[in-house]
Amino acid sequence: MSAAALVADAATAHAQVRLSGVGKSYRRAATTFVALEGIDLAVARSEFVSIIGPSGCGKSTVLLIMAGLVAPTQGSVTVDAAPVNAPLTNVGIVFQRDLLFDWRTVLGNVLLQAEVRGLDRRASTERALGLLAQAGLGGFENRYPWELSGGMRQRVAICRALLHRADLLLLDEPFGALDALTRDQMNLDLQAIWGEHRTTAVLVTHSISEAVFLSDRVFIMGSRPGRIVDTLAIDLPRPRTVEMRETEAFVRYQRLLREGIGHP
Amino acid sequence: MDIPSGAAPAGRMAGFGAWLGGIARLRDATLIFLAVCASWELCARLGLFPPYVLPAPSAIALRLAETAGFLWSHMLVTAAEIAAGFLLALVVGVLLAAAITFIPFVDRAIYPWLVVIQVIPKVALGPLLVIWLGFGFFPKVLISFLLAFFPIMIDTMIGMKSVERDAVFLLQSMGARNASIFWRLRFPNALPHLFGSLKVAITLATVGAIVGEFIGADRGLGYVLIFANGGMDTTLMFAALVWISVLALVFYALVAWAERACLRWHVSHRSESGHGT
Numbered sequence: 001m002s003a004a005a006l007v008a009d010a011a012t013a014h015a016q017v018r019l020s021g022v023g024k025s026y027r028r029a030a031t032t033f034v035a036l037e038g039i040d041l042a043v044a045r046s047e048f049v050s051i052i053g054p055s056g057c058g059k060s061t062v063l064l065i066m067a068g069l070v071a072p073t074q075g076s077v078t079v080d081a082a083p084v085n086a087p088l089t090n091v092g093i094v095f096q097r098d099l100l101f102d103w104r105t106v107l108g109n110v111l112l113q114a115e116v117r118g119l120d121r122r123a124s125t126e127r128a129l130g131l132l133a134q135a136g137l138g139g140f141e142n143r144y145p146w147e148l149s150g151g152m153r154q155r156v157a158i159c160r161a162l163l164h165r166a167d168l169l170l171l172d173e174p175f176g177a178l179d180a181l182t183r184d185q186m187n188l189d190l191q192a193i194w195g196e197h198r199t200t201a202v203l204v205t206h207s208i209s210e211a212v213f214l215s216d217r218v219f220i221m222g223s224r225p226g227r228i229v230d231t232l233a234i235d236l237p238r239p240r241t242v243e244m245r246e247t248e249a250f251v252r253y254q255r256l257l258r259e260g261i262g263h264p
Numbered sequence: 265m266d267i268p269s270g271a272a273p274a275g276r277m278a279g280f281g282a283w284l285g286g287i288a289r290l291r292d293a294t295l296i297f298l299a300v301c302a303s304w305e306l307c308a309r310l311g312l313f314p315p316y317v318l319p320a321p322s323a324i325a326l327r328l329a330e331t332a333g334f335l336w337s338h339m340l341v342t343a344a345e346i347a348a349g350f351l352l353a354l355v356v357g358v359l360l361a362a363a364i365t366f367i368p369f370v371d372r373a374i375y376p377w378l379v380v381i382q383v384i385p386k387v388a389l390g391p392l393l394v395i396w397l398g399f400g401f402f403p404k405v406l407i408s409f410l411l412a413f414f415p416i417m418i419d420t421m422i423g424m425k426s427v428e429r430d431a432v433f434l435l436q437s438m439g440a441r442n443a444s445i446f447w448r449l450r451f452p453n454a455l456p457h458l459f460g461s462l463k464v465a466i467t468l469a470t471v472g473a474i475v476g477e478f479i480g481a482d483r484g485l486g487y488v489l490i491f492a493n494g495g496m497d498t499t500l501m502f503a504a505l506v507w508i509s510v511l512a513l514v515f516y517a518l519v520a521w522a523e524r525a526c527l528r529w530h531v532s533h534r535s536e537s538g539h540g541t
Contacts, residue, residue: 067433087436116435146531
């Protein structure tokens with residue numbers, strides 16, 4: 001990786017999310033399996049970062065540790081300088097599986113977020129309808145999840161994650177199950193939504209072009225044990241466009257990421 | 265986006281076609297029934313078997329009409345036993361399933377014994393129950409309950425446990441505690457399993473009540489069967505069997521109807537709606 005691409009982490013001084021020396025190991029019978037080791041990373045407020053790496057390297061686990069849903073066996077996690085010991089609640093999470101509840105309508109699924117949190121019903125409904133319309137799902141609010149295509153379902157899941165205006169957006173391969181065309185469109189839409197509010201976002205992905213397209217910085221992970229092997233700052237103007245993918249700079253970033261992951 | 269408006273009319277057409285198909289099937293099933301009855305009647309009139317072995321359908325029908333009031337009152341007793349045993353099994357089965365899912369001690373210490381006890385044929389406990397509880401209403405309810413509760417408990421437990429880890433994570437990230445996760449995720453997730461088991465349980469509850477009446481009773485359709493058996497009154501036995509069958513069918517239909525009403529969202533009940541890709 002070229003020296004210019006390596007980042008001296010200026011952002012970390014005022015980090016919103018910080019992982020220091022985070023490790024995760026599982027004990028199975030007599031052997032200990034080290035899933036993650038020495039993960040140091042910091043995400044600044046309003047930053048969009050991606051974590052990319054080969055499958056099975058533990059990138060999703062890093063996200064779950066960030067969210068306080070999985071406890072690390074070593075190291076510490078802080079969000080806004082406060083240690084994370086329990087599930088974070090000021091987050092919006094989107095998983096690879098949309099996890100829509102079959103027994104709830106589209107609107108009911110988005111409003112789940114408001115119900116569990118005890119938010120004002122009328123205001124939440126209004127906001128949910130606005131988000132759904134923005135996501136191209138106007139008129140679908142009373143449909144059930146099984147009546148929707150995969151891309152539409154994932155949009156509902158994203159609306160659910162945005163409903164409560166969380167401080168932090170955690171995206172665990174949200175578009176991994178979608179076809180390439182739908183995925184490109186979802187990337188554009190996600191960028192638009194993010195650009196509007198600049199909510200800090202952490203995206204786990206195994207798509208190199210998706211990582212370059214969306215991120216300010218990309219953390220590259222290696223496996224066995226899962227660790228961060230490099231960080232790449234993506235210095236491309238925003239908003240990014242589909243045409244930009246053909247540019248020399250974009251292609252160069254993709255190459256750098258591919259080399260970093262170790263698949264030349 | 266490729267779904268809705270186009271898919272709905274097509275679905276309705278398919279629904280209408282299915283309805284027509286249902287009528288046709290019903291017609292064929294009725295024709296078969298009439299054909300069997302007619303040949304049975306013919307054989308009986310030709311004297312191929314004595315009436316005390318197999319009475320003619322016409323004789324059974326006549327007897328059904330004569331004994332309608334008598335068998336109706338016995339049917340009410342059996343129906344009450346089945347309903348009470350089934351409802352008790354439903355409440356206890358679901359509560360036990362929840363306890364096994366949420367209280368590790370119950371899972372470790374009690375659940376294995378519930379499985380072991382299950383190996384005992386519960387019908388064999390009938391005579392003991394008569395000694396303990398007498399000849400009244402309650403021992404029948406208890407046998408009915410004992411037969412019905414196990415499938416309800418097992419299937420509900422499986423439904424409550426088989427939720428996706430990430431779905432639990434999602435709710436936790438909203439600040440949900442265990443009780444909230446139970447009502448919003450585990451319970452609805454268990455409903456299809458629960459209703460599946462209820463269809464098995466209602467037939468087992470029927471068996472339990474009838475067998476309970478065999479062992480010792482002075483009323484109920486099972487008692488009528490034993491009573492008619494003592495007098496070699498095969499025609500009355502058949503009349504009682506008709507009532508038992510109708511009763512079992514009605515109970516089963518009630519459970520199936522409740523399932524349809526509660527599980528419109530489930531994959532097994534989606535009919536006319538569009539479909540995802």
